[in-house]
Amino acid sequence: MNAPLKLYSFAPFDRAARVRWTAHELGVPVEEVGLNYIAGEHREAAYRAKNPFCRVPLVETDQGAMVQSVAICQYLAEQHPESGLVPPLDSPLRASWLSWLFVGASDLDAAGFQVLNYTVLRPDPEKRATAIRVAEPLLQVIEAHMADRDYVVGDRFTLPDIVLGHELVLLSFCRALDGWPHLIRYRDRLSQRPAAQASGLFGVLKHEPPAVKASAG
Template sequence: MSQPVKLYGFPLSGHSHRVELFASVAGIQFESVLVDLASGEHKQEAFLSMNPFGQVPVMEDGDVVLSDSNAILVYLARKYAPDWMPSGALEEAEVQRMFSLAAGEIANGPAAARLITVFGAGLDAERAKAVAALGLGRLEKHLDGKTWTVGERPSVADISLYTYIAHAPEGNVGLDEYPNIQGWLSRIEALDGFTPMKATKVGLAA
């Protein structure tokens, strides 16, 4: 890698954190570029030219510009850290299933609940908690007897799910009743290169 990968993001964004966390644990050299969401930088022309949806994160790797955190995880793993992306047909399908969980019940559950408390988003807190219970319950059952979500070693599937689940309590979604998830979170946090996302409540407008 001649130049470090640039990762455009925001410190309190779980989507941003998951790509930086992956780069860190996978030993991928990267440069973190702050996108000031509070000032609306993500809605300005310069950023919209990289991601017309106006969302973080965005990755820049030479001539390649890519948005969507799960897509970035796949790209980085395939190009720089193939051990983190299972190649068997069944395991790769399982990774996609975990990505769907991350983009579905986790995004609309604990992540949405956190948007309300941290960013003041006008969402339905009770619905977010109900969806969180559904998604976390499914993951708790999936992890029964397993060390990692897919296969015998950590993968991009684990990284995709980690941040918003670890920070679920910030959205008043408790994790006490999910011992399998708690153990799995601890194993991710014990990985070499692990870097936490800052935990805070700032009342920043969404």
């Protein structure tokens, strides 16, 4: 049996959710260490010694601590090549796989965070609307790509699906995915995976985000 993965996180829907989901896909047990963001536990000396960036996720492995969610996910998946989450180096899908992995980790993550930020973290209706408009060209490309696909790369579930799926869940939570039927269909397909359900990520869709009201004046 795999040794438990010690995972530091804030909430079921933060970027640690990608790691948790990946671990469940691989059958790796997770030992969760929840940090209190409001209390600033991620800035205390004990945690800073593990992660000087003072962010989550962080995992502790037999090779030392690791940060950056997508790097952690790729590391875990490469330890389990039989899972198929990472194509072999000589696979004809490798270039497309890498491209989509980093579209999710960089472009969609950055755009999605701004929507989340101005919907939930620092509610501001005008900035939220701007963030959604900025995200729309990217969503349009991904929507077209998924029009006749079940998964992002090839014909099977791979790591980019976890990264993109995480962002689509957050955009859905922010009510910013309406009008993108192929992305909604794709999100719903991902939600049926037992590992996705075990990750706790999709539970956020059962909750309403804070209402963003127009500022006075």
